[in-house]
Amino acid sequence: MIQRYQIFCWFLIQDRLNTTSLLLRKSFHLPSYQCALCNEQIETTLHLFLDCSFALECWHLITPNKKRNTSFIQEIMLALNELPNGVAMNIVIMSCWHIWMQRNGSIFQQIEPSVESWRLLLKKDLNLLTHKIKARYVLPPSENTCHQNG
Numbered sequence: 001m002i003q004r005y006q007i008f009c010w011f012l013i014q015d016r017l018n019t020t021s022l023l024l025r026k027s028f029h030l031p032s033y034q035c036a037l038c039n040e041q042i043e044t045t046l047h048l049f050l051d052c053s054f055a056l057e058c059w060h061l062i063t064p065n066k067k068r069n070t071s072f073i074q075e076i077m078l079a080l081n082e083l084p085n086g087v088a089m090n091i092v093i094m095s096c097w098h099i100w101m102q103r104n105g106s107i108f109q110q111i112e113p114s115v116e117s118w119r120l121l122l123k124k125d126l127n128l129l130t131h132k133i134k135a136r137y138v139l140p141p142s143e144n145t146c147h148q149n150g
Helices: 003-013 020-025 045-051 053-062 072-082 088-109 115-129
Strands: none
């Protein structure tokens, strides 16, 4: 796996990504502590990656059975069951990375978050991994989950 994903995953697991809730705990003053992608509630790690309406739209493209308010463990199990064996965790981590990048683009560059942009960037990064994936795990283009809906 690419090093930036490994570092990102470590921060994600340790709950050390600079979400607004973490900055609030560290006494940073921000104009708003709402989620940058949906403005529905305070931006926690769990909300941003699992329950945010933007994240739900993204996850629906790769794991259509995703529901709100499920535990992180339930989400991992769902992904492992629905995604191709051997690459499921890479897909989950890269999906989270690109949700994070959409969020950062919204905050720091005032770029409107887009599920289509998320999908295209995820697809591009997954294509970079195809040389590392064993042939038995590579799906034909018609079955590739990142090709759905467009």
